[in-house]
Amino acid sequence: MLARVFLTRVIEPGDEIGGRWLGAFGPSEVARRLREGGPPLPGVSEARWTGLRERAVRADPRRDLAVARDAGVRFVAPGNSEWPAQLDDLGDARPTGLWVRGRPSLRMWALRSVAVVGARACTEYGAHMAGTLAAGLAERGWVVVSGGAYGVDGAAHRGALGAGGATVAVLACGVDRPYPRGHTELIGRIAEQGLVVGELPPGDHPTPSRFILRNRVIAALTRGTVVVEAAYRSGSLVTARAAQRLGRFTMGVPGPATSGLSAGVHELLRGEAALVTDAAEVVELVGEIGELAPVRRGPVLPRDLLEPGARRVLAALPARGAPHPREIARGAQTTEDETIARLYELRALGYVERHGDGWKLTRQAMMSVRGGRASR
Structure with missing residues (x-):
């Protein structure tokens, strides 16, 4: 496990070349080669190998584990009893390991989970739909997974928490460093009632690329992804498309045809995504046989x-x-x-x-x- 902790400090999340190294040589050998130097491992240039080596010199896995322990954070690696096996569907892009803050078992919670994602600058309609969907899912015993961001993500987390349900925030930074700062209280509450998860070691900061790569974990961890408001260029669509590639259910909540914030969702709905308007319709797709949404019809005259x-x-x-x-x-x-x-x-x-x-x-x-x- 120490080798994998070391590698979370050296190899970026979603690095498929690093993933191939782990598959071919194992974490201990990859860590040794990065520490000791020598010729580059396959697939990287001398310049990139030098950059990885510089990171390796500064990495201190024992210190990271100590800092994590003080913050109530544990490290979960592939093969561990808490590791969610569905993350293995990511292949070479599978996380090296996950840092987890919170008491529940990540593996058990992920078995019955749904991602609710969408625009950061969402409308009142988007926030209402995200919160209502999440509350309905929580009341039905489903875990709501999102990214902890402003807008739809925050509304989804609050909806689940408000219903007394379970929620997981997957961050693009160290789980001991809440981001965005304005959600410090919310993420702290999620850690108390649910789980905060991330690939990056304690204290590490988010970057634009890390947000995008984080989305593949949200998609892989859950049975399906619901998008509530997303423009044509939206990280939420990255999550939805990752879910489609992984064979997960992809769903969208429609909005006004005139709203640019719903344009990306409508594009998904024109493809293979399913249209949903409430939690019952989501559960009908992702749940077990017989978990059907009620039949909708007008009043009986x-x-x-x-x-x-x-x-x-x-x-x-x-x-x-x-x-x-x-x-x-x-x-x-x-x-x-x-x-x-x-x-x-x-x-x-x-x-x-x-x-x-x-x-x-x-x-x-x-x-x-x-x-x-x-x-x-």
């Missing part, structure tokens, strides 16, 4: 409860006039006797009234029929 024959006769009556049962029968495509029987049934229910030899709709029926036609 009194005429919906009529027998099919009676509905056909009612529909055949014009809005004006009082036609003879023979004419009504032609419109309903039935016999005159059947039509007369249905008309008396409808009269008892208040839908029609007799005028001499003809029949006409009552005021109640006129409103019902108009409403039904409008809904169609």
